[in-house]
Amino acid sequence: MGNSWTWLSNWAGLATAGGLLSAAFLSPASADDPKLPFHGADTHLGVTSCAGSTCHGAVEPFKGSNVLQNEFITWQRQDKHARAYAVLLNERSKRIARNLGIGDAHTAQMCLDCHSDNVAENMRGRQFQASDGVGCESCHGGARRWLGIHVAGSSHAENVAAGMFPTEDPVQRARLCLSCHFGESSQTKFVTHRIMGAGHPRMSFELDTFTTIQPAHFAVDDDYKKRKGAPSSIQVWAVGQSLALAAMLESVLDDKRNRQGIYPELVAFDCHACHHQMSNEVDLRWRPRAGVGLPPGYPRFNDANLVMLRVIAGRVDPDMAKRLTAKSVEFHKASAEGPAQFQGKAKELLGLVNDMTKKLAGHSFSKDDMNAVLKALVAESGTGELFDYAVAEQATMALGAIISAMRVGGFIDQAQLDKMNAALEKCYAATTDDELYRPADFAAALGSFRALVN
Ligand code: HEC
Ligand code: HEC
Ligand code: HEC
Ligand code: HEC
Known part of the structure; x- marks a missing residue:
């Protein structure tokens, strides 16, 4: 155990x-x-929409920016959340799924609800992929309404008002x-x-x-x-x-x-x-x-x-x-x-x-x-x-x-x-x-x- x-x-x-x-x-x-991001009313656009190299996918922190801008790299390389979906494909998960009789772990809602950003189909944007695991929007909230304004420099309060999770x-x-x-x-x-x-x-x-x-x-x-x-x-x-x-x-x-x-x-x-x-x-x-x-x-x-x-x-x-x-x-x-x-x-x-x-x-x-x-x-x-x-x-x-x-x-x-x-x-x-x-x-x-x- x-x-x-x-x-x-x-x-x-x-x-x-x-x-x-x-x-x-x-x-x-x-x-x-x-509302928690999982239950929110805003479409989740997917990690790809945050990961541009001038957005949050920089290799090194940006000098002069108020956020690090390498968040995606940190998440992808060091954060277990990025692998949360992938673990559903490993031997341990297969055994768990077999013991429970739920078919494949990586398609079972019982596993996906926590190991991916498992929002309803109609809440997923075009670039959304379940295989991203626990991605940015699992914590920061569906970005449909705040993606545009936050790129344009809105305040945190304005982002939160547009559905970003605090x-x-x-x-x-x-x-x-x-x-x-x-x-x-x-x-x-x-x-x-x-x-x-x-x-x-x-x-x-x-x-x-x-x-x-x-x-x-x-x-x-x-x-x-x-x-x-x-x-x-x-x-x-x-x-x-x-x-x-x-x-x-x-x-x-x-x-x-x-x-x-x-x-x-x-x-x-x-x-x-x-x-x-x-x-x-x-x-x-x-x-x-x-x-x-x-x-x-x-x-x-x-x-x-x-x-x-x-x-x-x-x-x-x-x-x-x-x-x-x-x-x-x-x-x-x-x-x-x-x-x-x-x-x-x-x-x-x-x-x-x-x-x-x-x-x-x-x-x-x-x-x-x-x-x-x-x-x-x-x-x-x-x-x-x-x-x-x-x-x-x-x-x-x-x-x-x-x-x-x-x-x-x-x-x-x-x-x-x-x-x-x-x-x-x-x-x-x-x-x-x-x-x-x-x-x-x-x-x-x-x-x-x-x-x-x-
Ligand atoms: C009231 C007693 C009790 C408590 C409290 C309890 N368990 Fe169990 N647990 C059992 C019993 C009884 C079994 C079945 C044992 C068996 O099948 O041989 C079991 C089985 C298990 C097994 C499978 C064991 C195996 O041989 O594969 C795991 C893992 C486990 N429990 C983990 C936990 C965890 C983690 C917690 C706390 C969150 C917990 N248990 C709390 C009594 C308890
Ligand atoms: C959507 C579900 C979800 C949310 C929300 C979530 N986590 Fe996780 N977290 C997971 C899963 C699943 C794992 C296991 C991933 C793995 O091991 O591959 C995990 C793993 C972790 C780990 C690694 C633990 C270890 O044993 O190494 C840390 C640390 C962590 N989470 C912190 C947090 C914090 C802090 C928050 C809130 C800000 C949070 N998580 C929110 C699902 C979630
Ligand atoms: C309520 C949320 C939740 C559900 C439901 C859930 N998990 Fe997890 N799982 C977690 C969290 C959180 C962790 C990380 C625990 C920690 O390290 O503290 C984890 C860890 C794991 C690990 C170990 C990962 C590692 O890096 O070693 C495996 C394997 C796993 N889960 C498989 C499954 C499978 C298979 C299912 C479906 C039957 C499932 N989980 C359902 C939240 C969940
Ligand atoms: C498991 C939850 C979780 C995930 C997944 C996650 N974050 Fe965060 N993030 C947090 C927490 C907690 C904070 C710190 C509190 C805060 O500033 O809001 C934070 C802070 C931030 C900040 C604010 C930095 C600042 O100075 O204000 C940015 C930007 C950010 N995250 C971007 C991302 C991006 C991009 C991703 C995906 C690649 C991501 N986050 C994935 C939980 C998460």
Whole structure:
């Protein structure tokens, strides 16, 4: 099942990317959210229409232009999205498709919805090709109305008004990425446990880290900040946690997605609660977690994002942190009672999480906030809440986002940055492979952080 995180090994060195610190008041997820590119009303013209050498297909960044103009080359050569369709032709995909009995993976809607820009036939321009995979318009929105004006130099606001998706806004970006990196309410655009069982890799997502390693085809310079603003990495991380948790709770509440026969849909549960070694080594066996409150022998909801959100709330809104903590335990316990009880508590928890999203979208994280969140996160290891793999994995990416924000804000010097990156690297090493994960190694890696934040 393991996904080996080869890309993470050198991520510590990249903990310098990400946005610059500025007060950012973002739009919280709501009914007036712009439509995701997949659901928008504008025709998708295809990657070719963006890739001209004087447009976004330059080999080198253009001097004097406010965007890099080599975005297409970055995407084509380094971005896995450009290969998302091609992977549907490989052996692994063939086996998945065979196991599911869906014919060819590269023609199955169940795969194409996330591995290509699978908009309806009548929404495809002449140059559109499904084989482009996850292309520019999968994220930036169908270009029919904005292609012309943006070439002529329209402002970003004008582009957005003409259907460009506001990818710079962390709330909207989170909605966008999660629609494929977790899935959405649909018969097909959701990786169920059945699809995992057929051989699909486990998925995990953290908005700030994944924005950085995509890799970024944009530069957050002064001009960018003037045009678009630039939320800090820690705010992007925080907003991403809130929306990821909301997406999971929505899946629990979604009648189309919440059952697998007599079982609940297991992708919302902690994979390693079931898929772990049964060695008798005490360190690898089940442990009680106060934040869960379930007895041994129960599958548990994957609460990695929830643990992160509690840590964030502890600093940003302590009263909310108390309510989240209490509601989390009720929610976990309800999972052992029955579907109606579980959904009832999921709904209550989702209400709190949506309030948190609004709060975080308008919260500008200060240096003291960053220090406090970092300290609180590291302290969680002492409470045993970071024991499970999924939580350790999220905690590691969280540390990367916070360090990045501190560096960009100028709150730590090079010597501190080096020490923190060295400690971060140990956390990455301990979480590289979920199947070899040993909680004691992760706790030791966090120990080296503790020495730095006290
Ligand atoms: C909800 C969206 C979604 C659906 C539906 C989906 N996938 Fe994926 N798939 C992803 C994402 C996201 C990744 C990357 C996961 C990661 O690395 O974090 C991925 C990764 C993969 C990989 C591994 C790619 C690699 O580079 O090693 C294969 C193979 C794959 N998917 C095949 C399929 C097939 C076959 C189907 C249809 C049965 C399918 N996927 C359906 C989103 C989806
Ligand atoms: C997986 C999603 C995704 C894909 C695919 C993607 N982008 Fe982006 N793009 C982003 C994000 C996120 C940003 C950063 C936020 C922002 O500035 O809007 C961005 C920023 C940009 C920018 C803005 C730079 C600036 O300084 O304002 C340009 C231009 C751009 N992308 C062009 C492209 C082109 C061309 C393609 C296809 C070859 C492409 N993008 C594919 C997500 C994507
Ligand atoms: C239309 C669906 C779709 C959207 C939207 C999307 N992704 Fe992806 N993403 C994928 C698929 C599918 C893959 C796997 C491709 C592969 O491995 O070949 C992937 C892979 C990735 C990877 C590589 C992961 C790895 O294991 O190496 C990163 C990083 C990533 N996406 C970031 C993002 C970010 C950030 C956003 C939002 C700005 C985003 N994606 C939006 C479908 C999507
Ligand atoms: C409640 C327990 C439970 C949870 C939680 C769970 N699974 Fe499973 N999983 C199972 C069972 C039972 C099977 C069927 C085993 C078999 O067929 O031998 C299975 C099968 C699988 C298989 C196929 C195994 C094989 O031998 O080919 C994969 C892969 C898988 N699960 C991945 C995941 C992932 C990824 C997650 C988390 C998103 C997850 N599972 C969550 C119980 C669980």
